[in-house]
Amino acid sequence: MDAYLQPAVAKIADELRCRPKGTKRMSARRLLRLFGYERRSHENVREIRGQFQRAGIHLEFDVGRPPTLDEPVFLHLDPSPGASEAQVAPSLAAPPLPAPPELPALPRPGELSGHGRRVVDVIAAVARATVQVFTEEGGGSGVVVDPDGLVLTCRHVVEGEDGLSERTARVDLWDGTHEAATVVRSHRALDFALLVVPRRGLPAVPMGDSLGLRAAESVYVVGSPAGLANSVSRGIVSAPRRTCLTNIEYIQTDAAIQPGNSGGPVVTESGDLVGIITWAYRGEEPARTPGISFAVPVDYVADEVAALRRLGLAGARRRPYCRHCGWLQSEERRYCENCGAMFVEKILEGSAR
Numbered sequence: 093m094d095a096y097l098q099p100a101v102a103k104i105a106d107e108l109r110c111r112p113k114g115t116k117r118m119s120a121r122r123l124l125r126l127f128g129y130e131r132r133s134h135e136n137v138r139e140i141r142g143q144f145q146r147a148g149i150h151l152e153f154d155v156g157r158p159p160t161l162d163e164p165v166f167l168h169l170d171p172s173p174g175a176s177e178a179q180v181a182p183s184l185a186a187p188p189l190p191a192p193p194e195l196p197a198l199p200r201p202g203e204l205s206g207h208g209r210r211v212v213d214v215i216a217a218v219a220r221a222t223v224q225v226f227t228e229e230g231g232g233s234g235v236v237v238d239p240d241g242l243v244l245t246c247r248h249v250v251e252g253e254d255g256l257s258e259r260t261a262r263v264d265l266w267d268g269t270h271e272a273a274t275v276v277r278s279h280r281a282l283d284f285a286l287l288v289v290p291r292r293g294l295p296a297v298p299m300g301d302s303l304g305l306r307a308a309e310s311v312y313v314v315g316s317p318a319g320l321a322n323s324v325s326r327g328i329v330s331a332p333r334r335t336c337l338t339n340i341e342y343i344q345t346d347a348a349i350q351p352g353n354s355g356g357p358v359v360t361e362s363g364d365l366v367g368i369i370t371w372a373y374r375g376e377e378p379a380r381t382p383g384i385s386f387a388v389p390v391d392y393v394a395d396e397v398a399a400l401r402r403l404g405l406a407g408a409r410r411r412p413y414c415r416h417c418g419w420l421q422s423e424e425r426r427y428c429e430n431c432g433a434m435f436v437e438k439i440l441e442g443s444a445r
C-alpha cells in the first residue's frame with residue numbers, strides 16, 4: 093500500500109465534505125479508472141476500499157455480484173464530531189427572462205490594480221465579484237467573470253447526489269441579493285462549471301494568465317470556508333503546474349482553504365483571476381496535512397467563456413444542457429450530441445428539477 097493517500101481519494105474526500113449528507117454516487121467503471129484499473133476484481137476493490145478507509149470514507153462496492161462495470165457504487169463520509177452545519181438552499185424559483193444579449197467588454201488584466209491601488213483595495217474588488225453558490229445538495233464559492241452575469245465555479249459544487257451536474261443553483265451576490273442561476277457548461281474532469289445569472293453590470297474579475305505564474309508568487313483566495321462568506325486567505329504558488337491527477341496541470345498553493353472555498357477565485361496581487369479552488373490534499377485521518385491546495389487554471393476555461401459570450405448568455409440559458417457531460421446542445425434533441433446520454437427530462441430554462 094502506498095505511503096501517501098492517492099490524489100484521487102483526497103479529491104473525492106474533499107468533494108464529500110462539500111455535501112451536507114457527505115455522499116456520492118458514481119459508476120464502478122469511473123471509480124476503477126480513477127485508480128487505473130479496467131476490471132473489477134476482489135484485489136482491486138480491496139485496495140481501493142483501503143485507500144478510502146484511510147481518508148475516512150466508506151465505500152459501498154460489492155464484489156460478490158456479477159462484475160458489471162455500469163452499476164453504481166456509493167461513497168459515504170464517516171460522520172465525525174464537529175462536521176459543519178448543513179447549508180440548506182431554499183427551493184429555486186424559475187429564473188425570469190434576462191435582458192437582450194448585448195455583452196459589455198470584459199475587465200482587462202491589471203484593471204483592478206490600476207492607479208496604484210493597494211492590495212487591500214484590489215482584494216476588496218475581488219470580494220465584490222465573489223459569490224456563494226447553493227444547490228439542494230450543498231454549496232461552495234464562485235466568481236463573476238463577465239459583468240453580464242457569467243459565474244465560474246466548480247462542477248462538484250453544482251453536482252447532485254447522483255453525480256450529475258444540476259441545471260440550477262442559487263447564487264448569493266456581494267450586495268446581499270440572490271439570483272437563480274442556470275448552469276450552461278460544466279466539465280467533469282476539469283471540475284469547472286459556468287453559470288448564468290439574470291443580472292447585468294455585476295462586479296467581475298479579469299481573467300489573468302495562469303500560464304505565466306511562477307513558484308513563490310503571492311496569491312489570494314476568496315471564498316466561503318464553512319459558510320463564512322468573503323473570507324480571504326493568502327499563500328504562494330507552491331507549483332504553477334502540478335500534474336497529480338488525470339493529466340490536469342493544477343496550480344498548487346499553500347493558501348488555507350476549507351471545502352466551502354471550492355469554486356472560489358485564486359487571484360494575483362493585481363487581482364487577476366488565475367484559477368478556481370478545486371480541492372485540497374488533506375492526508376490521512378485523523379492527521380491532516382495543511383497547505384496543499386489545488387486550483388484549476390483559468391487557461392482551461394478561457395475558451396469556454398469566449399464561446400458562451402459569442403453565443404449570448406441569455407440564449408445559452410434557454411438551450412438544453414446535458415447534466416451528464418455538461419455540454420450545451422445546439423438544439424433540442426433526445427440524445428446528447430456530445431456524449432450520447434438520453435435526456436430523461438426536459439431541461440430548458442425554467443424547468444423545475
Ligand SMILES: [Zn+2]
Nearest residue numbers: 414417428431
Ligand atoms: Zn452529454
